[in-house]
Amino acid sequence: MRSxxxxxxxNRGEIALRIMRTAREMGIKTVAVFSEADRKALHVRFADEAICIGPPPSAESYLRTEKILEAAKRTGADAIxxxxxxLSENEDFAAAVRDAGLIFxxxxxxxxxVMGDKLTAKAAVAKYxxxxxxxxxxxxxxxxxxxxxxGSIGYPVLIKASAGGGGKGxxxxxxxxxxxxxMERAMSEAKAAFGDGSVFLEKYVTQPRHIEFQILGDQxxxxxxxxxxxxxxxxxHQKVVEEAPSSxxxxxxxxxMGEAAVNVAKACxxxxxxxxxxxxxxxxxxxFLEMNTRLQVEHPVTEQITGLDLVRLQIMVAQGQPLPFSQQDLKINGHAIEVRVYAEDxxxxxxPDIGNLKTYVRPNGPGIRVDDGFEQGMDIPFYYDPMIAKLVCHAGDREAAxxxxxxxxxxxxxxxxxxxxGFCRFVMTHPAFITGKFDTRFVELYFKPSVLQPAPNLEEEELAAALAAMRLSRRESTPEAATNDGEISSKWKQARLQ
Incomplete structure (x- = not known):
């Protein structure tokens, strides 16, 4: 064992903060790395030490292995x-960390x-x-x-990039x-996104549900x-709402499915x-679709229904400690939902709708967790994923959640x-979601921008009609009154907008 x-x-943003908080609870010091765009970011302020590793573009900062390893050496970090x-799923980075004598x-x-290439992964898991x-x-x-x-497996079929995900290729x-x-388009996009234009073919599953299993293994x-x-x-093809368990x-x-997931882990x-x-x-x-060899964005819903801290367990496993529980010890407790709050329209x-968070007030109360990396007045950088926060709610059952x-x-x-x-609220109130009768085509089948338009407010409409009638009456009496009424109307609008 190695402590x-x-x-x-x-990393940066909310996940960097998430990791640092658990590390602090464990009595472990933390080092933040940041680009020039993130100099005032919350994870930089929270860490015990912070090192700037380059300009805003991720290719010049967060994706530079040598800069990250140099920061670790300068600060005496013994793990990354x-x-x-x-770089979370980059085998070369993981190898470089190990070769530098650090714990990955x-x-x-x-x-x-093995799992980074979909075809290699399929060949490995097929044996199990x-x-x-x-x-x-x-x-x-x-x-x-x-x-x-x-023609042999039947249309429709899906062309997929072998080297990546996220809907690219x-x-x-x-x-x-x-x-x-x-095929030409898929190969071109795969080459541009992953540096590898390899694609493969598989049967396209209609009415598909995307269900994933969190696995954890020790050494x-x-x-x-x-x-x-x-x-x-x-x-x-990217998630916006996640829940645990599935309905x-x-x-x-x-x-x-859980047994199959464990076998996938054993396969590699x-x-x-x-x-x-x-x-x-x-x-x-x-x-089997693929394996993500890292912590997921949506890991909090698993933490909520199991009562476990996945980052703490990650650190324990990295130190060589055995898992402190068996499969029989694990139980599902209640229901959890996560909605991703993106700066998107x-x-x-x-x-993406990048800008300044002029107002930023988090919700509070029982069963509510917000993982974020922003506060009021901060700018959302142009260079990175536009996720502001993850709103996670846990309750005794799905209806309550x-x-x-x-x-x-x-x-x-x-x-x-x-x-x-607003979109996430639309999802929560839609009959297909409430009844659990939905699939990955939810946006395609049910969402239109018009559903986000605010419903007419009868009180406001009645007041507006009354003001219009007043304006007409005053115009008929004296010209001067019309000016005063315009001022009244303007003040009412301002009050309603405040």
Missing amino acids: INKILVA HPGYGF IGPSPESIA GVPLVPGTTTPISDPDEARKIA MRIVERAEDMSEQ HGNTVHLFERECSVQRR ILTSEKRNA GYFNAGTVEFIVDAQSNFY PANNFL IARTIRAIDEYTVTGVQTTL
Whole structure:
């Protein structure tokens, strides 16, 4: 066993703060790294030490392995936590940390490499009997061959980038005549995004649910799952709302999927925290999608229903300690929902809306948790992901968790930028979500920008009508009165807007 005394967090924003808070509770010192754009960020102020590692663009700062390792050396850090995003799933970075004599708080570089390529991952898990979506097991670049395979498994099919995720390099093909064009686009996008244009083909599952399992393994061969998270409400193939547990899994299906998730971990000798993602069809058949070899954005909902601190467990495992519990010790407690508060405009195709947080007031009360890295008056940097916060609500059951989330969204006050709060409230109140009868097409099927327009306020309409009548009456009596009425109307509008 090797103890950790100081952790450098190779990340920024809310996840950096999240890691540092647990480290402080454990009596471990922390080092923040930051770009010039993040000089005044909360994680920089919270850490025991902070080192600037470059200009705002992530390619010149947060993605520079040599700068991060130099910061660790300068500060005497003996471990590095990558958070999520940036270098968290980069096997070369994990190897460099290990080669520098530091502890990487995550899986081995070898595990990251196996699961970082979707085709390699599929080949590895197939040996453990994990269900796979029908498709190719090797890269494909010939449209004629692709059409032949698609004809055998049936349209629609999905072209996917082998080296990445997040919807990049992904195309749905519904007709043979579209194959050439869609393959060319997918390969070009994959090359631009991941430096690898390899793609593969698989059956496109209609009415798909995206359900993932949190797994945790130690370095002594013990692996458990911490139950599932439902992540089917997405935009641009990226999650916006997550909950735990899923409303559609029976205990038998949960056990089967959990066992498969553990087998995925075993297939690559995995230790530390990770997530196994599955796609579930309308008949409740599940198929392995991919493994995320890091802590997930949505890990708080798992923490809420299990009472566990995943970052603390990550650090314990990295130090060589065995897991302090077995699968039989784990139980689901209540229901948790996370909504991601992005600086995006849902009425404009969820495009980023970067600006200054003129007003920023968090909700409070029982069962409410806000993980963020901002405060009122701060700017949201142009250079990074526009997520402001994660709002997490926990209650005794799903119905109560939904009600609590609606209340928390209504209390959350943000001005200066558009956010996804209104969209998330729409999700919470939609019959498809309430009944659990939804899939990854939720936005496509149910959301229109017009639903975010405020409903007419009858009181305001009646007052406006009364003022209009007053104005008309005064104009008929004296010209001077019209000017005074304009002032009254203006003051009323100002009062209503304050």
